[in-house]
Amino acid sequence: MPFSPLAIGYDQFIIDLDGCVWIGGQPTPGAVEALRAVRDEGKRVAFATNDPRAATEDYVRRLWKIGVKASLRDVVTVGGAVQHLLAETRAGRTAFVIGTPALRRHVADAGLKVLNGTDLASRADVVVVAGSDDLVYDDLRQAALAIRRGADFLGTGRDATYPQPDGLWPGSGAIVAAVEYSTGRTAEIVGKPEPQLMQTALDRLGEGRTLVVGDRVDTDLAAAAAAGLDAALVLTGEATREEAEGFEPKPVAIADTLAGLLVGP
Numbered sequence: 001m002p003f004s005p006l007a008i009g010y011d012q013f014i015i016d017l018d019g020c021v022w023i024g025g026q027p028t029p030g031a032v033e034a035l036r037a038v039r040d041e042g043k044r045v046a047f048a049t050n051d052p053r054a055a056t057e058d059y060v061r062r063l064w065k066i067g068v069k070a071s072l073r074d075v076v077t078v079g080g081a082v083q084h085l086l087a088e089t090r091a092g093r094t095a096f097v098i099g100t101p102a103l104r105r106h107v108a109d110a111g112l113k114v115l116n117g118t119d120l121a122s123r124a125d126v127v128v129v130a131g132s133d134d135l136v137y138d139d140l141r142q143a144a145l146a147i148r149r150g151a152d153f154l155g156t157g158r159d160a161t162y163p164q165p166d167g168l169w170p171g172s173g174a175i176v177a178a179v180e181y182s183t184g185r186t187a188e189i190v191g192k193p194e195p196q197l198m199q200t201a202l203d204r205l206g207e208g209r210t211l212v213v214g215d216r217v218d219t220d221l222a223a224a225a226a227a228g229l230d231a232a233l234v235l236t237g238e239a240t241r242e243e244a245e246g247f248e249p250k251p252v253a254i255a256d257t258l259a260g261l262l263v264g265p
């Protein structure tokens, strides 16, 4: 399988999952073969996802399921980044989490006492807000009360949407925005567009010419820029070509698919 001229110029790739590698678990056209070809050439690949709903192990399993080899080290998740940040800055404190059981585990593993389901939830020291498939009004109420009492307010991302086969579903950012709107406070964001996920991925990949690949301008391209890395956009997910062309700094490439970007049409 031939390489695209663009891919030849890079030693390693940090690739977003939703909208790039897969959409709702279905690989984008040619993605599996393209990733195999890139690795067969000795180039390194890491995956960086703002999706806070699953544990790193789940993404590794999903990658294997579509035919992409992966280890825990290859996948950088925003849940892992939240855990890292909380362990360094807020261990021993209490937390209320809007998010999945996997995210609550990350917060607990950071050394915080998770108050979800207790009478003390609205008195937590830290509120962590992420996308959740089973959000209920009471979650927003507890989070807002704790934040109005002075709790630290972390969000996993500002993604307004994420791509699914039937269209764009509300993302983490939509839920973070609900809590911001009801409290007048602004969340500290841990995931993309902040550079933390890129830096963690770089730590694992090592030195080399690095290309970030994503499907959103306001998260993927912005995080690459914040980390000082080149970025390319694929059109299988959220952003349009016009949005990508309008972003500064301009992406080094805009491709119809991940496969098209890495190995050519």
Ligand SMILES: [Mg+2]
Pocket: 016, 017, 018, 019, 020, 214, 215, 216, 237
């Ligand atoms: Mg994406």
